[in-house]
Amino acid sequence: MRSFSYERATSPGDAAAAAAATAHAKFVAGGTNLLDLMKLEIETPAHLIDVNDLALDRIEETPDGGLRIGALVRNTDLAADRRVRRDYGVLARALLAGASGQLRNKATTAGNLLQRTRCPYFYDTNLPCNKRKPGSGCAAIGGFSRQHAVVGASDACIATHPSDMAVAMRALDAVVETVRPDGTTRNIPIAELHRLPGDSPEIETVLQPGELITAVMLPKPVGGTQLYRKVRDRASYAFALVSVAAIVQPDGSGRVALGGVAHKPWRVETAEAELPNGAKAVSARLFADAKPTRDNAYKLPLAERTLAAVLREARV
Amino acid sequence: MRFEHPATFNPIDQLKVIGHPTSRIEGPLKTTGTAPYAYERHDVVADQAYGYVVGAAIGKGRIAAIDLDAAKAAPGVLAIVTAENAGKLGKGARNAAPLLGGPEIAHYHQAVAVVVAGTFEQARAAAQLVRIDYVKGDGKFDLAAERDHVSVPDPKIGGPADTAIGDFATAFAAAPVQLDASYTTPDQGHAMMEPHASIAAWDGDRLTVWTSNQMIAWGAEDMAKTLGIPKENVRLVSPYIGGGFGGKLFLRADVLLAALGARAAGRPVKVALQRPLMFNNTTHRPATIQRIRIGAERDGRITAIGHESWSGNVSEGEPDMAVSQTRLLYAGANRMTATRLAALDLPEGNAMRAPGEASGMMALEIAIDELADKLDIDPVALRIANDTQVDPEHPQRRFSQRQLVRCLNEGAARFGWNKRNAKPGQVRDGRWLVGMGVAAAFRNNLVTKSAARVRLDQQGRVTVETDMTDIGTGSYTIIAQTAAEMMGLPLDKVVVRLGDSDFPVSCGSGGQWGGNNSTAGVYAACTKLREAITQKLGFNSEEAVFADGAVRSGNRSVPLAQAAGAGDLVAEDAIEYGDLAKTYQQSTFGAHFVEVGVDADTAEIRVRRMLAVCAAGRILNPKTARSQVIGAMTMGVGAALMEDLAVDKRHGLFVNHDLAGYEVPVHADIPHQDMIFLDETDPISSPMKAKGVAELGICGVAAAVANAVHNATAVRVRDYPITLDKLLAGMPV
Numbered sequence A: 001m002r003s004f005s006y007e008r009a010t011s012p013g014d015a016a017a018a019a020a021a022t023a024h025a026k027f028v029a030g031g032t033n034l035l036d037l038m039k040l041e042i043e044t045p046a047h048l049i050d051v052n053d054l055a056l057d058r059i060e061e062t063p064d065g066g067l068r069i070g071a072l073v074r075n076t077d078l079a080a081d082r083r084v085r086r087d088y089g090v091l092a093r094a095l096l097a098g099a100s101g102q103l104r105n106k107a108t109t110a111g112n113l114l115q116r117t118r119c120p121y122f123y124d125t126n127l128p129c130n131k132r133k134p135g136s137g138c139a140a141i142g143g144f145s146r147q148h149a150v151v152g153a154s155d156a157c158i159a160t161h162p163s164d165m166a167v168a169m170r171a172l173d174a175v176v177e178t179v180r181p182d183g184t185t186r187n188i189p190i191a192e193l194h195r196l197p198g199d200s201p202e203i204e205t206v207l208q209p210g211e212l213i214t215a216v217m218l219p220k221p222v223g224g225t226q227l228y229r230k231v232r233d234r235a236s237y238a239f240a241l242v243s244v245a246a247i248v249q250p251d252g253s254g255r256v257a258l259g260g261v262a263h264k265p266w267r268v269e270t271a272e273a274e275l276p277n278g279a280k281a282v283s284a285r286l287f288a289d290a291k292p293t294r295d296n297a298y299k300l301p302l303a304e305r306t307l308a309a310v311l312r313e314a315r316v
Numbered sequence B: 001m002r003f004e005h006p007a008t009f010n011p012i013d014q015l016k017v018i019g020h021p022t023s024r025i026e027g028p029l030k031t032t033g034t035a036p037y038a039y040e041r042h043d044v045v046a047d048q049a050y051g052y053v054v055g056a057a058i059g060k061g062r063i064a065a066i067d068l069d070a071a072k073a074a075p076g077v078l079a080i081v082t083a084e085n086a087g088k089l090g091k092g093a094r095n096a097a098p099l100l101g102g103p104e105i106a107h108y109h110q111a112v113a114v115v116v117a118g119t120f121e122q123a124r125a126a127a128q129l130v131r132i133d134y135v136k137g138d139g140k141f142d143l144a145a146e147r148d149h150v151s152v153p154d155p156k157i158g159g160p161a162d163t164a165i166g167d168f169a170t171a172f173a174a175a176p177v178q179l180d181a182s183y184t185t186p187d188q189g190h191a192m193m194e195p196h197a198s199i200a201a202w203d204g205d206r207l208t209v210w211t212s213n214q215m216i217a218w219g220a221e222d223m224a225k226t227l228g229i230p231k232e233n234v235r236l237v238s239p240y241i242g243g244g245f246g247g248k249l250f251l252r253a254d255v256l257l258a259a260l261g262a263r264a265a266g267r268p269v270k271v272a273l274q275r276p277l278m279f280n281n282t283t284h285r286p287a288t289i290q291r292i293r294i295g296a297e298r299d300g301r302i303t304a305i306g307h308e309s310w311s312g313n314v315s316e317g318e319p320d321m322a323v324s325q326t327r328l329l330y331a332g333a334n335r336m337t338a339t340r341l342a343a344l345d346l347p348e349g350n351a352m353r354a355p356g357e358a359s360g361m362m363a364l365e366i367a368i369d370e371l372a373d374k375l376d377i378d379p380v381a382l383r384i385a386n387d388t389q390v391d392p393e394h395p396q397r398r399f400s401q402r403q404l405v406r407c408l409n410e411g412a413a414r415f416g417w418n419k420r421n422a423k424p425g426q427v428r429d430g431r432w433l434v435g436m437g438v439a440a441a442f443r444n445n446l447v448t449k450s451a452a453r454v455r456l457d458q459q460g461r462v463t464v465e466t467d468m469t470d471i472g473t474g475s476y477t478i479i480a481q482t483a484a485e486m487m488g489l490p491l492d493k494v495v496v497r498l499g500d501s502d503f504p505v506s507c508g509s510g511g512q513w514g515g516n517n518s519t520a521g522v523y524a525a526c527t528k529l530r531e532a533i534t535q536k537l538g539f540n541s542e543e544a545v546f547a548d549g550a551v552r553s554g555n556r557s558v559p560l561a562q563a564a565g566a567g568d569l570v571a572e573d574a575i576e577y578g579d580l581a582k583t584y585q586q587s588t589f590g591a592h593f594v595e596v597g598v599d600a601d602t603a604e605i606r607v608r609r610m611l612a613v614c615a616a617g618r619i620l621n622p623k624t625a626r627s628q629v630i631g632a633m634t635m636g637v638g639a640a641l642m643e644d645l646a647v648d649k650r651h652g653l654f655v656n657h658d659l660a661g662y663e664v665p666v667h668a669d670i671p672h673q674d675m676i677f678l679d680e681t682d683p684i685s686s687p688m689k690a691k692g693v694a695e696l697g698i699c700g701v702a703a704a705v706a707n708a709v710h711n712a713t714a715v716r717v718r719d720y721p722i723t724l725d726k727l728l729a730g731m732p733v
């Protein structure tokens, strides 16, 4: 770990301004991802801005009947919130499928969205990785890639985004609220927050330097049956091989987003038109441009079967 | 004490203390966090500095240049040791690859430097500033690719590379029913909770290391040899060990680097291997490719059985002896085994959780299940039909005890085996396809010399000292129980001190030999102490009875506290074994029954029920023994379903080298586990009439899971671990 300076910010605007004012600054929230990466010198911030005192730890109802989830709301608290459990079941389920109880007690809403990939090559500083060291190559391509992306990947990077929560938020059309160093705020639809890797997998989101997430907004509840199914090798404490977040309405229409298959939560709105025709038809659209590796080709039939199981469960 | 004849009635048979489910005597220390583990020995020596290990960044090759300037200039750095400045180092008899690499690099994450600094954070930060230029060599990292370029090894343990009885080829060709199948097991890591950790302190030319090691005498000897100093000058202390599973049998880099770092810094130094280093820096269970051929009559009797195994290792490394059990487990007149070794440049392969049998049973016990399918015979019945009470290679050698058939029958009855549908893929419980599987359990019982010292003091307390270790197994407790039984004392009058090379040399912990041999050593020492006491009191030693804290003879009774007299009475002895292990085959047996559910959509596999029935001699403490077996069953589930060190064949390393990437079972994976011991005593084994227990519990489990998965889905997977991707194609549409 490199030595770094540390401050506790007291307002969102100050935090963002401080981040822009100091070279190589980073926000730290729960620290459950960032600190691990700093110990391995995968992240090497020179300055940490602690955002835990920003009073962003509340869940409020919005005028249009939705929820505003503060960036610092812990995953445990969000999953347990009565309104979330009642109206956004897919989110509560996705949260509880992630990490462990101890981690969820620390992990924050913003930190979860911005957690970095679990590609094992990303974690080994001796090996090539374009995401960690742009231009060094991608060791996962042609290497051990059982966990990696099957769709939306590039020749530069085939990593997945590991979050469960984000997949549910994608299905819910959440909107990310931020404040920039100049004090202006903006709303970013979650669909646009994460980028595909392209030629620059090191740039993972559309956030600008110093831009702070202040909240995630959920639109007014959409009802339906809301399910989250996470498939993994062991029963707990493992990242998804494939996960499916689904909101299915009584008339058979609905929304699905998938985790474990791409560099971001994977949702293709046009595929949802096929929902009444079943999982095969939806998958064909979702994975029309899939380019799996030998190691992870199983994810395509797995995703389709998991989707089928979720749709079946939603309809009973 | 030499043990040359089968044990007769002795004080252990009283079973006043032995055989009781006593809770671990050191348990309260552990649950209150007051049992000091190696890295936490802040108390033992002042002024401890911290070492951080740098591992090689390549799988094979050499170091062209090392630049230490930046690291040396970093805050707090006291010393940096590399092969260039470490001085001449030897190599321990039990190490294959050198523990400090350079300029030659034998494997990925081989230690190449230790950076010593005033704080852990300073050492870690400076370690990142060590600049090393490597020249990559051509390494061999692919066992399957090397299968045809192997050597015939000369294994140090586990029998010869080739065995042959009768005429396997002819008998197999003539058999009306034949099975010929190949299986693979992956590289696996020990993944114990406590990393390898050591604090080293020099006092002149004498070295003390507080460490975490299963085999104190081996470690001290190999440390002396590596440093080129007399053995007497090395002291190893390891009273508590947070898991080893074979990964701490040998001297490892933490001990050496702590000692070298301490010498260079002129201060005591502590080193713990960083978790991401452990999988490639230390040893692991090597992958195997196994081919099994079995020929049988239509009634199920095996006429020919052959088992071949290929594994790889670094130069001077040993093969995995996956064929061992096949020489002993089932009858059959014509037999062969073959063990071949490929030269690989992956990290060193060595002992892990029942080396040999664990991987061998993973394959053999699927093969038996496949044979049962072909014969249309129940797999329990097939195993029973091929039972043997003699060593099939040497029919004049009987098993000292062999209750495999009872284990199978009793297990089948308790598990409800008769409810299994023999036709696979038929049973459904909601979204789950349900199946049951069985496997035999088999592991040899090893007898080996073990010494102890016992001291009776004026408080009537007996203190036992031996370099035996407790790696979480319960050694403290069963040793205390042994001494209490022998001396007629309650448990709280016995003090046990373990894991110090100043104490008499024990068998140590490994190969499931620890429990029986270490307590037999304590038995020997206590026998001597009893003689010393009776002699001192002028009692007839034949008639003397040690009970209730006193020694009695005729109408005289003297409290032990008084018997010690003015000073302490000390006795030291070792158990040593005669030829009984040659005249009899000593093994332990069991049967594993497993029920799994396989998700019909996703093919996720979840174990629903497990039962093990074990016959392993006298159970000295049913509570600690049960804990060993249920832990072993858990490891078997790991081996069956998830444990897999993923090899990158280009860069030459295990890629998933942390506990997020290398999956072992979590609580949610382990269902209700049942386990029972058959009532057994084995007087051939030792005066304790006990045998190894723990590793028996893992042997066969993975195959029972595999067989249950087949029964559930009709998909036969022969390549471990059995993950959902291997089942998907065969799942219902």
Ligand SMILES: Cc1cc2nc3c(=O)[nH]c(=O)nc-3n(C[C@H](O)[C@H](O)[C@H](O)COP(=O)(O)OP(=O)(O)OC[C@H]3O[C@@H](n4cnc5c(N)ncnc54)[C@H](O)[C@@H]3O)c2cc1C
Binding pocket: A026, A027, A028, A029, A030, A031, A032, A033, A034, A035, A051, A071, A097, A098, A099, A100, A103, A106, A107, A108, A109, A110, A111, A112, A113, A114, A115, A162, A163, A164, A165, A211, A212, A213, A214, A237, A238, A239, A240, B660
């Ligand atoms: C062993 C383990 C298992 C796990 N398993 C799962 C799992 O199964 N599923 C899953 O979804 N997750 C899993 N996780 C990941 C876990 O969810 C994340 O570590 C956690 O959500 C990160 O939140 P945090 O608040 O601790 O983030 P931090 O570590 O504090 O920060 C993460 C990143 O977000 C940035 N950041 C934080 N707050 C803000 C903000 N307000 N604005 C802008 N940037 C910000 C930081 O600068 C940093 O780059 C696991 C983690 C571990 C360690």
Ligand code: SF4
Binding pocket: A117, A119, A120, A121, A122, A128, A129, A130, A131, A132, A137, A138, A139, A140, A141, A156, A157, A158, A159, A201
């Ligand atoms: S997949 Fe992405 S994160 Fe993984 S090695 Fe390649 S570039 Fe790095």
